[in-house]
Amino acid sequence: MELSKRLQAVADLLDCHGAVADIGCDHGFVSIYLIESKKAGKCLAMDVNKGPLERAKEHIMQKRLSTYIETRLSDGAKEIRFVKDEFGNDTLEVEAALVAGMGGRLMIQIVQDSLEKFQSMDEFILQPQSEIPKVRQFVRTIGYHIEKEDMVLEDGKYYPMMKIVRGEYKPEWSVGIPKGMQQMMKSGKIDISDISLLYDEYGEHLLKEKHPVLRQFLGKEKELYEGILINLSKQGTEKSDSRQKEIKEKLKYINLGLEWFEYEM
Numbered sequence: 001m002e003l004s005k006r007l008q009a010v011a012d013l014l015d016c017h018g019a020v021a022d023i024g025c026d027h028g029f030v031s032i033y034l035i036e037s038k039k040a041g042k043c044l045a046m047d048v049n050k051g052p053l054e055r056a057k058e059h060i061m062q063k064r065l066s067t068y069i070e071t072r073l074s075d076g077a078k079e080i081r082f083v084k085d086e087f088g089n090d091t092l093e094v095e096a097a098l099v100a101g102m103g104g105r106l107m108i109q110i111v112q113d114s115l116e117k118f119q120s121m122d123e124f125i126l127q128p129q130s131e132i133p134k135v136r137q138f139v140r141t142i143g144y145h146i147e148k149e150d151m152v153l154e155d156g157k158y159y160p161m162m163k164i165v166r167g168e169y170k171p172e173w174s175v176g177i178p179k180g181m182q183q184m185m186k187s188g189k190i191d192i193s194d195i196s197l198l199y200d201e202y203g204e205h206l207l208k209e210k211h212p213v214l215r216q217f218l219g220k221e222k223e224l225y226e227g228i229l230i231n232l233s234k235q236g237t238e239k240s241d242s243r244q245k246e247i248k249e250k251l252k253y254i255n256l257g258l259e260w261f262e263y264e265m
Contacts, residue, residue, distance in 0.1 A: 001033040001063070005154040006127070010100045013125045013150060013163045014039060021046060021080050021097040023110065028056025028069070030098060035068045044094060046074040076110035080117050092120040099124065100161070104131030108138045115142065123147075127161035133200040136162070145169040149205040151213040158217045160203055171196070176208035180263030194256065202257050210261055218257045225251050 003011060007030055014020065014034070018041045022031045025045035034040040045060065047053045050073060057071045072079050077097065082090040097118070099107055107128045111118050118124055119142065128135045139146055139162075148163040173192060177185075184190045198207060206214040229247045232240045 001029055001036055003029055003033050005152050006159045007033075007100065009150050009152045009159070010098060010125055010127050010161050011037075011039065013148060013161060014096060014098065015123060016040070017095040017122070018042065019044070019094040019096075021077065021094045023074070023077055023097055023099045024048070024102055025056050025071075026052050026101065028059045028071070030100070031056070031069045032059060032063050032065060035065050036063075041068070043069045044080065045069050045071045046077075046079065047071075048073070048075050075113075077114035077117050080114065082117075082120075092117055095122045097121060097124040098127075100127035102129060104128035104135045107135060111138070111142070119143065123163060123165045125161065125163055127159060129159075132160055136200050136203070139164055140169045143168060146203075146205065149203045149211075151203070151206055151211055151217070153213050153216065158213065158220075160206065160214075162203070171199075171204075176204075176265070178260055178263030178265050181260060190256065194253075198253060198257060198260070201253055207257070207260055210265075215258075215261050218254055218261075221254050222251065222258065225254065 011030055011033055016039050020034055020040040020042075021044040022028070022034070023046050025031055025047050028045045031043040031045040034043055045053070045056050047056065053071050053073055060066055060069045060071065074080070080097075081093050083093050085091040099110060107126055126135060126139075136146065143166065144164045145167050146162045147165045149160060151158060151160045153159075173195065177195065181190070181195070185192075185195070202214060202218070203211075225247050229244060229251070232244045232247065
């Protein structure tokens, strides 16, 4: 099964597992790929809508993988079940999950609504389409942290994604920060709160790895917001003045992100 660039990157973040839930499976292509590539022994292809689930079922049958992939109508992760193991203990039927291609707010809600289940997983992959800083902040509140990130450009859109694993978030402020940024901190130009905001906005791992797609994204964002600022400056209204302050604050961190790429590690 050949996946889109975005979905391939999402699947690549996942470790190998005995059973994986593909939440919001759409056409079922990721589940098929995980079985064919042996990244999963079994998959639950889950969707809240009957139409996509029926199409997923057709694709699974065409690939003759019905033994390995079960389709299940589910609002988020609600239909993932706890089952009895050989010792009589309640065990989640999957070890990991993928949640991709939906808004960040909905993604947070899905995890919150089935928090016990997500906290029973070894890992889960999130690929939010919006409100990405809020997703990163939320992960820290549930006893998990972001272990790895990736970002791809596909059809003119930028898609960040993250691998979430157990363990409290423990920032290493002295590791992976470019020397120039460290000098800015020592001189008082920026502080830890600025670095923390950069991590939430653009991804700690993407920054520390100097991910080329993030660099390209920041360049586009700078161009976009500078254009907005020019237009607002011509309006001269109280509302436009307030908006200019917001845009200038946004540009401050976009420029900090770009500076990150210029400094030596």
